[in-house]
Amino acid sequence: MINRIILNETSYFGYGSRSVLKDEIKNRNYKKALVVTQENILENVTSKVLDILNECNYNYELYMGIKPNPTIKNVKDGVLKCKAINADYIIAVGGGSVIDTAKAIGIIMTNPEFENVISLDGTAETKNKSLPIIAIPTTAGTAAEVTINYVITDEERVKKMVCVDPHDIPVLSIIDQELMMEMPKLVAASTGMDALTHAMEGFITKSAWEMTDMFHLEAIKLIFNNIDKAVNNKDKEAIENVGLGQYIAGMGFSNVGLGIVHSMAHPLGALYDTPHGIANAVLLPYVMEYNSKVCKDKFKEIAKAMNLKVDNLSEDEIINEVINAIIDMNKRLGIPNNLKELNVQEKDIDWLANAAYNDLCTGGNPRETSINDIKSLYTKIYNI
Template sequence: MANRMILNETAYHGKGAISHIVPEIQRRGFKKVLVVTDSDLVKFNVAQKVTALFDQAGIAYQVFDKVKANPSVDIIKLGVEQFKQCQADCLVAIGGGSPIDSAKAIGIIINNPEFGDVLSLEGVAPTKRKCVPIIAVATTAGTAAEVTINYVITDEEKKRKFVCVDVNDIPVVAIVDPDMMSSMPKGLTAATGMDALTHAIEGYITKAAWELTDALHLKAIELISRSLRAAVENDPKGREDMALGQYVAGMGFSNVGLGVVHSMAHPLSAYYDTPHGIANAVLLPYVMEFNKDYTGEKYREIAKAMGVKNADEMSQAEYRRAAIDAVKCLAKGVGIPEKLSQIGVKEADLSALSVDAFNDVCTGGNSRDCSAEEILEVYKTAF
């Protein structure tokens, strides 16, 4: 069986990477940009770090700043309409997962109008044409949306999030500049960082994992584990290593999928508007416990990548426990709550959440096959 890898055409990393956005727009011949972002990034002058470069270079643009956390079907439709009205020919997404995911959906629909209802994009949609070219500027170190073929939309009417997987949606250019992340508050830095760790661990143990993605995921676990605490304290080196680590995780999981942590996290955002990173961070150790007997020797490598000493001398039970405990320790160290009850989840909803999680596209990739009833038990343990 052949293993597929899909990555950006071009990616720029490190301090000052943002300076490459204007030359990329110019050399590709784009005439007008629709900037997709959120109102907070405009309010706190983060988006202006990009639009100021457009002003200096005389690049025409409009700003669509209606994106909210967990972007909805209606938000995507608004973005599609603004793109048409302003007659743009490319998208620049500035933000974390929500703006970049929104740009992907907007760009796909513009070039594949038969999917204009948005809902039909769920799963692996049979789109025929590449989306409008996207340049993705990451402002959080977590989702890696700038390098993935996935995006997530919220169906507010049915209170559910749905995952879209489309080889035609990947941004042509990714800008991963730690300076664009320096204004992230501690809580958001911690949540998005744990989201990145979840990507790396789930991608490493998913059924589709193979040697190349294993190497990427282990490196990502190492980078994230050693740098997240420093990034939360806004240390420049910590920021830079986190920016790289989350991107490397994205290179891997985008091509092999995820697992039940994400399946269980998606309904929490749909029901309660829970930040995705927080949901993943709380659930990760409980799902690792659930999966541990279906992971071979991989937890030993996770433990080693997270800095656990003498993991090679441990028994299987010991290194599996060490890997889970290392995740718990990191999460606690950056202020992540330990239980779902602490983040507003209602016990009465657990059964319905379990059904939605079981039906999520990520469930099929989990290292351990599971039922809705088994997912419910994990929810109860995490509650």
Template structure:
């Protein structure tokens, strides 16, 4: 919300005018962003998202003019946050790191940041959920989400976010929970395009993959993602959250039009999208 206010203050118009990529002409008002959760990394990215309640979608703005001037990530401000909030925001950060690692736009620098973020989040998220006062775990989460944000702000994301945006727009579901449920299913779909990179995701999550083929390693990554989600209390499927199959086609059409879709490592169709939503139920 604060990024949109900054952009409107210097550019005018309606916030819907800026849905898309780099559509504003003037830099936002100066912003100092003080983080209190470890998840979105909005304090370091060129992205912001606004819900359009009439169209039941989340509008994604990718805009260099919304960058903040000062970002503050103090893990002491994150101490004591509720377990469910910690889990949801943490899985959002993990999704950022994994998606930007396998995205079409990935490159050496973003890969290095993404793998380190995956490692830090995998090591610390469950600890932060179990003990909200664990300063070491909170510190690792703060750093992990920050560098994941740097990575995806430069390399892009993928279809997990495209599909999760529709769940948020249609049902007002927590973004991190939607990402967490969809992540293993989208990456299962992506295996033919990026098995070798998903194997490295598994290694970053602490899985021994030395004797595995790329496909075996990729499947191990998916199982590790599911295990972490379960350990922090993420619902096992969309049905638990009241999602209805009758909405799949509309959400799938909107997902295909989402700004994140172009970064997915494997081309996706309407039918593919509906099948992924069904698998995630």
């Protein structure tokens, strides 16, 4: 058996760690940055990074035209800007939407034959490493700063394209949890639940092995036991722990894949623009229950990482405890209960099930699934 681990090159962690930018940029001899970010976080979040660039007189220009669930147009406009200013590196300051867009821009800059973006869908055979990317996440969720994936929406085909390419990996990631303090409650809740979903799906996915198990169990522990305090009390230590936990989950799932929570979340994002983390959080407990039929033994380890008291319980009782604890956490975080509350239309369930079945993440699901099974899951979670 051969297992592969790919991680980003250099990472820094901790409150205020963005200060390393001063020396890192100088030592790398970069000349001009395209700073990819969003207008709504410019004043309160991105400015904390720009202050350092300004103090050091580092040359940069901003590209801010990115919507959550970023589109092909967002990528194409970014490529035009990157070329126009002659940037030799990219600094991405934002959530997964920003970092994913930066990855697609960086890949096209060095592999121009993929400039139509659509050809990057799935596992594209790019030849060159991306333009160097410094990734600075401002949500504690996707771990895009350490994963080999990026997700771009093709509005014409109503599809979230999951693009997998080791050439996109950032050269430098800075997980500065101070930048995550300003997240509105629902953004903190949903992005944190996305990270928990990565850890749980990654732990039971088909290709999981010792090293990724280690990452995923630690990530479950850090995220599940801190997310409530991070979201509801803005507790500094809890925010640091969730910020670290989401990265550790990324070290795992990026290398082994996910499952149908993500397959089912992607079409919801493509069709209704549902925020990625909210879709995952609503689906997670019921899809875990569905998948438990083929990996009952793994739930004891999950439960222990969640600090649940399960020593004298049967396998089925442990599974129930885990599912109920996720449902309870969603309630405490103010996440909607079901798909109806997300304004999903019952008439779309056939289309959603077909799209989810054909999503790249379905291949990693531990239980062999079918369009019908996925349809039943959507229907159950719609009505629950």
